[in-house]
Amino acid sequence: MKMRFHPFTSGTYVVDRGIMDDINWGQYYEHPIPMFAIRHPKGIVVFDTGHNHRGLKDPQAWYGKSIEGFKSINITEGDCLPAQLGKVGIDPAEVTHVVLSHLHIDHAGEMESFPKARFVVRAAELSYAWWPAPNMRHTYVVNDLKETRFFNYLELRDGEEFDVFGDGALTCIHTPGHTPGHQSLAVRLPDHDKPMMLCADACYTPFTLEGNPYCAGLMWNLDEFHRSLGRLRHYRDIGYEMWYGHDMAAWTERIKAFG
Ligand SMILES: [Zn+2]
Numbered sequence: 001m002k003m004r005f006h007p008f009t010s011g012t013y014v015v016d017r018g019i020m021d022d023i024n025w026g027q028y029y030e031h032p033i034p035m036f037a038i039r040h041p042k043g044i045v046v047f048d049t050g051h052n053h054r055g056l057k058d059p060q061a062w063y064g065k066s067i068e069g070f071k072s073i074n075i076t077e078g079d080c081l082p083a084q085l086g087k088v089g090i091d092p093a094e095v096t097h098v099v100l101s102h103l104h105i106d107h108a109g110e111m112e113s114f115p116k117a118r119f120v121v122r123a124a125e126l127s128y129a130w131w132p133a134p135n136m137r138h139t140y141v142v143n144d145l146k147e148t149r150f151f152n153y154l155e156l157r158d159g160e161e162f163d164v165f166g167d168g169a170l171t172c173i174h175t176p177g178h179t180p181g182h183q184s185l186a187v188r189l190p191d192h193d194k195p196m197m198l199c200a201d202a203c204y205t206p207f208t209l210e211g212n213p214y215c216a217g218l219m220w221n222l223d224e225f226h227r228s229l230g231r232l233r234h235y236r237d238i239g240y241e242m243w244y245g246h247d248m249a250a251w252t253e254r255i256k257a258f259g
Contacts, residue, residue, distance in 0.1 A: 010050025011075030101200030125181020177225025
């Protein structure tokens with residue numbers, strides 16, 4: 001099977017920009033909720049699963065406090081990952097591996113749709129997601145996670161770099177700060193001119209990447225966040241194409257190559 005790369009967004013959120021940069025509070029901003037499927041000769045991999053369609057009918061009951069910070073949620077069932085996979089001819093049951101950047105509401109929502117897959121996650125993120133610190137408790141949705149405790153997890157250690165298929169195509173890189181067990185995914189496609197770095201929430205926007213000291217109001221550890229940004233800037237400087245976590249302009253530009 002030839003490698004193929006499918007970027008999707010599970011709709012959009014409108015949030016206060018201050019959540020992203022800790023500067024422009026009161027300015028509202030619509031951003032994508034990226035998730036990806038990658039076909040590889042040895043399996044079909046999903047990186048991040050977006051927002052969970054199960055909560056759309058009654059968001060207050062499903063998400064509770066988790067959605068209070070959003071100005072609006074613009075998501076239909078057709079935007080969510082199972083439907084998006086269907087549009088490119090992938091049955092969720094065919095997905096062999098799910099790599100999760102972290103387990104927040106907009107990244108791990110659809111875990112339950114992949115009960116047979118192997119989940120490649122950081123051990124530190126799993127334990128934190130189940131019992132986060134009080135200031136981060138609303139960012140993980142118990143209803144999204146409650147059926148997933150006995151799934152098949154490959155739990156990576158802090159700092160470990162993990163090559164999913166042993167051929168350099170997909171490499172998990174620990175980028176803590178936003179959460180303790182956050183990871184980004186380096187992707188090498190044989191027919192794309194540059195290696196790609198799927199940053200997820202280690203770097204929301206091009207502005208974040210520059211390492212402005214006042215960046216990001218939603219944060220587990222600011223020191224670690226900046227160390228991870230330094231690492232991501234290094235990848236940019238050696239020629240990686242950066243895929244930011246929540247930047248509409250960059251997203252719209254990047255996906256053109258994969259339309
Ligand atoms: Zn997050």
